[in-house]
Amino acid sequence: MANPTSTHGLREGLSHTPRHHPSDRLxxxxxxxxxxxxxxxxxxxxxxxxxxxxxxxxxxxxxxxxxxxxxxxxxxxxxxxxxxxxxxxxxxxxxxxxxxxxxxxxxxxxxxxxxxxxxxxxxxxxxxxxxxxxxxxxxxxxxxxxxxxxxxxxxxxxxxxxxxxxxxxxxxxxxxxxxxxxxxxxxxxxxxxxxxxxxxxxxxxGVIDTPMTWEHAEAQPDPAAHYTMLRARQPMNRLAxxxxxxxxxxxxxxxxxxxxxxxxxxxxxxxxxx
CATH class of the missing domain: 3.40.50.720 (NAD(P)-binding Rossmann-like Domain)
Incomplete structure (x- = not known):
């Protein structure tokens, strides 16, 4: 599995972590x-x-x-x-x-x-x-x-x-x-x-910022270019x-x-x- 810390610079800004406010709904x-x-x-x-x-x-x-x-x-x-x-x-x-x-x-x-x-x-x-x-x-x-x-x-x-x-x-x-x-x-x-x-x-x-995505990206000839392409395809300019x-x-x-x-x-x- 790809190590997310090794690609932090490439992945920075790809996604964000929205807030969750638990309220016992389940x-x-x-x-x-x-x-x-x-x-x-x-x-x-x-x-x-x-x-x-x-x-x-x-x-x-x-x-x-x-x-x-x-x-x-x-x-x-x-x-x-x-x-x-x-x-x-x-x-x-x-x-x-x-x-x-x-x-x-x-x-x-x-x-x-x-x-x-x-x-x-x-x-x-x-x-x-x-x-x-x-x-x-x-x-x-x-x-x-x-x-x-x-x-x-x-x-x-x-x-x-x-x-x-x-x-x-x-x-x-x-x-x-x-x-x-x-x-x-x-x-x-x-x-x-x-x-x-x-x-x-x-x-x-759509494309999600997960280990599965990292593995696929890092198998490409140019992972940095691949990450840039993934982000550019998204109207909101980031991944889920x-x-x-x-x-x-x-x-x-x-x-x-x-x-x-x-x-x-x-x-x-x-x-x-x-």
Whole structure:
């Protein structure tokens, strides 16, 4: 993984950290967050935990999850595993619902990866594995957790999509398809679950200042030029921070958005309209 301190001079000004003023908006709720070991997932765990939730953390790397859990202290459960493994998802759903007294209040489907590849590089295996990770895992976990939400007539599901689902991204065919699918699933489920007072929304980030972005940038021939290009593409002249995205998740997860469902909220500084 790239070391952010080694690139501080290049990254300076790329993003900023907005303020968060906790107010117990999720007190007493159990929240499942997939892909919670770093980046947006870890920051979402911090933000929702600060709002009073018990957070259940999923990810592939136990050490990263344990580090986040140690930072949070109480009201946190670590359940590492692969979201493409249905047997694991069944165990995750059973455990999380037991923690929540029979239901989960909020599900954040954040697990995924930015997998690049042109049309020529998009083999059947490449395409299906990308969709399995970025889309089907979220669909199957939602299938397992939504019935109890519907029975309780209360719940919020927040899916991590991308501005590529709104704008398209050349050279990332399978990734763009998976994120467009996430937006489509969000809207379909919003209609299906609305009669049960269960809301389903999506966050659509642009380029985020995270370790994944650092790794990709530092693999380029000229990382400094790459960072400059990333910033120049954004109308607000910076990248999203992980906290920008986490605060959008909080808004959609909390009662503040009680009459919002089926939304695909861009968090991209205007990139999708530029």
């Amino acid at each position: 007190a007493g709720e159990t929240v499942v967050i997939t892909g919670a070991g770093s980046g947006v997932g870890a920051e979402t765990a911090r933000i929702l935990h600060a709002e009073g939730a018990h957070v259940v953390l999923n990810g592939l790397t136990p050490e990263r999850l344990e580090a986040v859990a140690a930072e949070l202290g109480t009201r946190v459960t670590v359940l590492p595993g692969d979201v493409t493994d249905l047997v694991y998802l069944e165990r995750l759903a059973e455990r999380a619902q037991a923690i929540g007294g029979g239901r989960v209040g909020v599900l954040v489907n954040n697990a995924g990866a930015t997998i690049r590849g042109s049309l020529a590089e998009t083999t059947p295996d490449n395409f299906m594995s990308t969709v399995e990770l970025n889309l089907n895992g979220a669909v199957q976990l939602t299938r397992l957790l939504a019935p109890a939400m519907c029975e309780a007539r209360q719940g919020s599901i927040v899916n991590m999509a991308s501005i590529t689902s709104l704008k398209g991204l050349g050279g990332a065919v399978a990734y763009t398809a998976s994120k467009a699918g996430m937006t489509g699933v969000t809207r379909a489920l919003a209609v299906e679950l609305a009669p049960f007072n269960v809301r389903v929304n999506a966050v659509c980030p 921070s992980a906290r920008d995205c986490a605060l959008a998740v909080l808004f959609l997860a909390s009662p503040d958005s009680a009459f919002i469902t089926g939304a695909a909220l861009p968090v991209d500084g205007g990139r999708h309209i530029a």
